[in-house]
Amino acid sequence: MRILLLSHAFNNLAQRLFVELRERRHDVTVELDINDAVTREAVELAAPDLVIAPFLKRAIAETVWRSVPCFIVHPGIRGDRGPSSLDWAILDSEPTWGVTVLQAEAEMDAGPVWACCEFPMRDAAKSSIYRDEVTEVAVAAVLDAVDRFAEGGFMPQRVDPAAAGVRGRARPAMRQDDRAIDWSSDTTARVLAKIRSGDGNPGVRDRLFDRTVHLYNAKAAAGFEGPPGYVVARSGPAIARATIDGAVWIGHLREPAGEYPFKLPATHVLAREVAGLPVVPVDAPAGFGEIAYREVGDVGMLEFDFYNGAMGAEASRRLLAAYLMATTRPTKVIVLLGGTEFWSNGMDLNLIEAARSPADESWANINALDDLAEAIVRTQSHLTVAALSGNAGAGGVFLARTTDLVWLRNGVVLNPHYKDMGNLFGSELWTYLLARRAGVAAARNVTEARLPMGAAEAVALGLADDSIAGPTRSAFTRAVAARAEALAAEPDWSLRMAGKARLRAADEADKPLALYRAEELEHMRRNFYGFDPSYHVARSNFVREVAKSRTPVTIARHRDRRCLFPRRIAS
Structure with a gap:
């Protein structure tokens, strides 16, 4: 089939689907979700049989989903709705989670379900779970949905969140207040869960040395203690911050109002403030460990x-x-x-x-x-x-x-x-x-x-x-060792x-x-x-997450005049 991938960014999941669908001999092209007019133009140029949206931050325009079937890849279990699905799953310590492929309609995440898969949750950061378990089951679910769509005869079913046996429910976007850390009462496990729920994006907003920063890349810091909330040591990129029952390493910070408002090693952002703290070699048994x-x-x-x-x-x-x-x-x-x-x-x-x-x-x-x-x-x-x-x-x-x-x-x-x-x-x-x-x-x-x-x-x-x-x-590592x-x-x-x-x-x-x-x-x-600043401009835009104004023709084949991707003409 001819498939258009519509995505906010060409991220890990979008790239994996691009590869997997092409390996199955589908004709795949990509459009970044820039605005409704650009998306409508892409649909006209590509004339897809199907639109698949692996990663969106806003709804698909009604004029698009009414003109061509659109599959939304939602990182939540059946019945789950909302933009912070995986964040809530981590914060609520869900034992299992999943991915649902549903058809776009007027109500967000409420369309009929074409496929779904679940997986056991791992004690890890949101970004790690998304790149591993979510991506794996999302690929399986999308391929199932595509096969069902191509073969015909499958009737996708709507899910009533109020029905018996449906765990999923509608939840709002997670706010910073929902994952705010109370250093005077939160345990190490709870602090880690809160930071991990926001890792990747948007991080957990906090105060350090009277500076507003967002926290990322956290792990337990065994053997450290101190007054809750105090920074007690440093190790490579990380600082150790005490909790009520131990401490956590915080590897990266982002200071939105700072000179460099993107993720950097914590010891880089707070270089002056932590200069006098005890140092633990980064790769020592008690260190941050890389x-x-x-x-x-x-x-x-x-x-x-x-x-x-x-x-x-x-x-x-x-x-x-x-x-x-x-x-x-x-x-x-x-x-x-x-x-x-x-x-x-x-x-x-x-x-x-x-x-x-x-x-x-x-x-x-x-x-x-x-x-x-x-x-x-x-x-x-x-x-x-x-x-x-x-x-x-x-x-x-x-x-x-x-x-x-x-x-x-x-x-x-x-x-x-x-x-x-x-x-x-x-x-x-x-x-x-x-x-x-x-x-x-x-x-x-x-x-x-x-x-x-x-x-x-x-x-x-x-x-x-x-x-x-x-x-x-872990199975791969065992096989490699053997x-x-x-x-x-x-x-x-x-x-x-x-x-x-x-x-x-x-x-x-x-x-x-x-x-x-x-x-x-x-x-x-x-x-x-040299005189050409292209590398420095591209690097700065990438690091500062400047939104792209167009989709590169290397992936947007429908916009490349050299590609045989002809527009279909209605009979």
């Missing part, structure tokens, strides 16, 4: 979980140090596990935007990432594996490809391109890695198309070596290592790795310091 290493037999497992997958210069240097330590261990395989939500998204654009010189910080950041990339490519002591249970974008994709093997969890979405960030050239040795794995023509197509891709396409192109099915991310142990136990392991060394030597003789890096960085220097 990098961890463990061994399973002859396999070293290196986990790194940076907020939103952003790897600033300091984070990249710490990860390089941890990686180099892992190469000194008497193991045979090193697995780079990344984090639960993202493996890596490359440079930390928020920190760059808040720097005194964004150009200098960009240069420091990309060089730190290149140091890590080069160290992995040059490793001769171990086989290396990148195991992606979460998504990756831009430099993060090519950082993963520096390893000998890349394994993806089914459902992972990759964005292997930089150009949407102001025509940024990119580095992390991609000009060496992509052409070597995918070929020159495919490498050009990948970087120019600027489209998300799923695991199957990534394997076919050579961006990854295999995909692994698994119902959960595969890595099998690699380490292979009788021809030494022959494999010898072959790896020969290939690296041949590649080095053909063109030194340092030359690839120098050529890429020369392009990046022009991006950062």
Whole structure:
């Protein structure tokens, strides 16, 4: 079928549906929900059989849903209505939650239901649950709904919230007062639930050192105590704030009235105020914890979980140090596990935007990432594996490809391109890695198309070596560990290592790795310091969440005159 995805933003779920629907040979195009006139124009141009709305912040115009069937993907169980569904589910400690696909009508979230799926709730932030459980069941529900619609004969049913057995109900938009923290009475568990209910957006409004800030990225801080509400320690990006029965780490803040009104590490926002507090090394057992290493037999497992997958210069240097330590261990395989939500998204654009010189910080950041990339490519002591249970974008994709093997969890979405960030050239040795794995023509197509891709396409192109099915991310990690142990136990392991060394030597003789890096960085220097400000404008707009005025033609195929996406003419 011809399907138009209508979305407030091309977010994680929208990208995943774009990939999954195209893999099932549907003709898919995307329009960002900018205003009613633009949406009506998109429907006229695309002439879709079906409109699917994975992420909206307002109602679809009546002229649209009356002209073409529109499916709304609502992150709530049957009967649930309202814009803060997942927020309430977390705050109310719901044991299970779900996603409902319903048809748009005049009343919000009240149309007939085409499909629904439920999942057990996890003790995690809203953004994490949305990117994992919500996305997984949403894809399943949408595919069911699309199949039912295509086959015909299915009669969607309306849900009466007052009916017996219906848990869902209409609830208002959650206000800041609904999740406000009372530091004099809220337990650690309650504080975490409140912050997690707003993580991603809009955060929890609070006061720190007489400054109004929004709180994000919280976890329990074991072993700390103090007067409730007081900040008692700092660790890497995070501050520890005491509760009535312990403390919580708060990793990120946003100060709406500040000079930089976007998310930044808490210790960056409050640098002067927390300068005299006790310091706990970030990756120590009692610290905030972003990098961890463990061994399973002859396999070293290196986990790194940076907020939103952003790897600033300091984070990249710490990860390089941890990686180099892992190469000194008497193991045979090193697995780079990344984090639960993202493996890596490359440079930390928020920190760059808040720097005194964004150009200098960009240069420091990309060089730190290149140091890590080069160290992995040059490793001769171990086989290396990148195991992606979460998504990756831009430099993060090519950082993963520096390893000998890349394994993806089914459902992972990759964005292997930089150009949407102001025509940024990119580095992390991609000009060496992509052409070597995918070929020159495919490498050009990948970087120019600027489209998300799923695991199957990534394997076919050579961006990854295999995909692994698994119902959960913990199951994926177990499968990865078992595969890595099998690699380490292979009788021809030494022959494999010898072959790896020969290939690296041949590649080095053909063109030194340092030359690839120098050529890429020369392009990046022009991006950062040159006369064209496109990168700096695009980065600032991205970080400050400036609404797009149009949908890029790379995803809005109905607006690309080069695409064979003809308008249908009524008979």
